[in-house]
Amino acid sequence: PPLPCSPRLTSAMASAALKRLLDDITAGSHGGAVPTGFSNARRMNWGACRVPEDSLDGHGSFMDVKAYRKALASSFKGEESKAEAGPEGSEGPEGAEGAEGKGKKALPPTMETDDDVDRMDCPFDSLELGNNVGKWKKEQHDIKWAYDNSLKGQEVHVWWPGKADGGECNNVKAEGRGCWYRSKLLNDTSCTVSGRCLHFAAHDGNPQHTYTCPTWIRNADGVGCKLPEHEWQACPMRFHLQRVDTSVPMEWKNAISTPCSLERKDPPPEEPEHQFPDKSQGAAKDTEDSVGEAVKAPPVDDGAGKDPGVDPTTVEPPKGHCTGKTLDADEPRMIFDLKNNKWWRCNKFMRCEEWDIRQIVDTENPKCGEQTCGEGQQCFVHRISAMQSTFQCVKDADVMLISDGDDAMELSMPLPLAFLASYRPSRGEARKRDVRHFF
Numbered sequence: 020p021p022l023p024c025s026p027r028l029t030s031a032m033a034s035a036a037l038k039r040l041l042d043d044i045t046a047g048s049h050g051g052a053v054p055t056g057f058s059n060a061r062r063m064n065w066g067a068c069r070v071p072e073d074s075l076d077g078h079g080s081f082m083d084v085k086a087y088r089k090a091l092a093s094s095f096k097g098e099e100s101k102a103e104a105g106p107e108g109s110e111g112p113e114g115a116e117g118a119e120g121k122g123k124k125a126l127p128p129t130m131e132t133d134d135d136v137d138r139m140d141c142p143f144d145s146l147e148l149g150n151n152v153g154k155w156k157k158e159q160h161d162i163k164w165a166y167d168n169s170l171k172g173q174e175v176h177v178w179w180p181g182k183a184d185g186g187e188c189n190n191v192k193a194e195g196r197g198c199w200y201r202s203k204l205l206n207d208t209s210c211t212v213s214g215r216c217l218h219f220a221a222h223d224g225n226p227q228h229t230y231t232c233p234t235w236i237r238n239a240d241g242v243g244c245k246l247p248e249h250e251w252q253a254c255p256m257r258f259h260l261q262r263v264d265t266s267v268p269m270e271w272k273n274a275i276s277t278p279c280s281l282e283r284k285d286p287p288p289e290e291p292e293h294q295f296p297d298k299s300q301g302a303a304k305d306t307e308d309s310v311g312e313a314v315k316a317p318p319v320d321d322g323a324g325k326d327p328g329v330d331p332t333t334v335e336p337p338k339g340h341c342t343g344k345t346l347d348a349d350e351p352r353m354i355f356d357l358k359n360n361k362w363w364r365c366n367k368f369m370r371c372e373e374w375d376i377r378q379i380v381d382t383e384n385p386k387c388g389e390q391t392c393g394e395g396q397q398c399f400v401h402r403i404s405a406m407q408s409t410f411q412c413v414k415d416a417d418v419m420l421i422s423d424g425d426d427a428m429e430l431s432m433p434l435p436l437a438f439l440a441s442y443r444p445s446r447g448e449a450r451k452r453d454v455r456h457f458f
Contacts, residue, residue, distance in 0.1 A: 141236065141244035143217065146173050147206040150220075155207075157425035163224030170203045170220060177202040177219050178235035180260055180357070180422055181228050189420075191235060191256045199237070200225075215251055215360035226425035230358040252360050253379045257397065258420040261354075268421055270340060271354055274371045275363065279343025339368025353399060353413050358423040362399075377402040387412050 149172035156162070176199045180188050185196030201222040210216035210230070217231050232254030236244045246253060261267040345351070349366040353374070356363065364374035380398040384391055387398035388410030397418060401409045 138234070138243040138245040139238075140247075141233070141238060143204060143212045143233070143244075146175060146238075147204045147212075148172050150203050150205050152205050152207045152218075155205075155425075157226050159224040159226055161224070162220050162226060162425070163222075166203065166220050166222055166224060170205075172203050172206075174201055174203055174222075174239060175219075176200065176237040176241070177221070177231050179221070179225075179228055180235075180258075180420060187260070189258055189260060204236075210358075216358060228357075228422045229424040230422070232357065232360065252362055253376045253400075254360075255355055255379060255397075255418055255420065256381050257415055258355065258418045259416065260420045260422060267354075267419060270369050271363070271365070271371065271421060274340045274365065274369045275342050277341040279341035279370060339366070339370045342371055342373075345370060345372040347409075347411065350417070351411065351413055352417045352419060354419045354421060356421050374399075375402040376400065377408065 150170045153169075156165075178188065178191050179198050179200050181198075182188065183197045185193075185198070188196055188198035190196075202219040205218045205220055207216075207218040210218040217233065217236070219229055219231055221229070233244050233246050233251060234254045234256075238244070261271075263269075345364050345366055352365045352367070353376075354363045354365055354371070355361075362374045362376045363371045365371040376399055378400040380387065380400070384394065385396075385398040386392075390410070390412065392398050392412035395415045396412045397415065399411050399413050401411065403409060
């Protein structure tokens with residue numbers, strides 16, 4: 020049904036209201052009372068207007084726009100649940116035929132979970148205003164100076180996925196670890212909201228892990244942000260950060276840059292010329308002259324034809340460290356590229372595939388499609404289309420995070436040099452470099 024206050028409804032209503040208003044004004048100018056017409060016209064506004072009959076509340080009054088839209092949404096969910104159940108006597112959304120693909124694909128669950136109840140839609144573009152990057156210097160003291168002097172935008176709180184005083188910041192719902200830091204979202208042209216990227220500067224100038232997720236942000240009032248509905252992939256709440264010393268970031272980067280295409284080998288070399296010429300067709304020599312010389316008999320065709328060698332189109336692809344199709348039967352390792360907001364599903368051979376995740380259910384023993392995940396598992400809902408999803412349970416130990424920051428150059432260094440580059444003198448002798456303190 021058309022929403023209230025649409026152009027075709029409001030034009031008629033405005034004409035009727037104007038007519039009643041003129042009539043009442045005319046009646047009032049002649050000394051008459053100004054009864055119901057003027058009061059009714061005065062009550063009409065763009066926030067509350069006439070809607071279809073089914074939008075009446077229990078008292079026979081018309082609801083405002085927000086209430087009407089809420090009623091529409093609830094009625095739509097009711098119709099959707101009926102569509103999932105199917106007609107009476109059926110076993111799925113398509114009746115008897117729906118039972119054939121049972122457990123593999125289903126209508127997507129609602130994007131709103133218990134965690135989203137207290138969250139709000141955050142205007143990330145507005146939060147970036149006044150925080151222009153310009154010529155961004157990536158040293159800690161430079162970031163600290165820019166935060167205090169040149170970044171004029173709003174301040175938010177961002178979950179930092181490193182290591183703080185309370186331990187590893189690998190669980191966003193663990194409040195007591197001191198992992199929330201005052202920060203400002205940067206207006207960075209190389210990292211935009213439309214490109215599913217959020218770049219921030221921390222109040223202490225720390226250059227590590229300076230990219231974040233929408234659901235890892237709280238506004239100045241402490242209210243968490245919702246995941247935008249379009250294109251953004253779900254962010255993990257429980258994960259394991261993969262540092263350089265685990266070698267996982269390097270292996271993963273190597274895998275996503277190498278397609279699992281068929282290997283093509285060089286064709287076999289041509290048969291070399293005989294070392295000793297065939298003298299059977301030439302002039303015969305004396306036996307004494309031919310003594311000690313090897314004579315090779317001409318090749319004889321056995322009827323099998325020429326050996327074609329190895330067909331490069333039938334060579335098996337490499338097992339791992341490449342990008343290609345993965346199987347549901349493989350025990351997956353879900354790797355999240357934090358900077359690019361992108362999930363990858365990889366097997367134990369690091370054969371990886373882009374895997375669009377619309378939702379992650381991380382409650383205790385979550386319902387995952389037609390199965391129930393075990394203890395210490397999360398349900399990953401993979402988006403196939405707008406109305407189709409697949410479900411898979413993944414162990415907490417296999418949910419991995421690849422973070423990025425202003426000090427990301429360390430990832431491209433050899434391992435010993437990366438450790439040397441990561442060392443910087445701290446403010447106090449007792450304070451370690453890899454442990455961040457809460458201010």
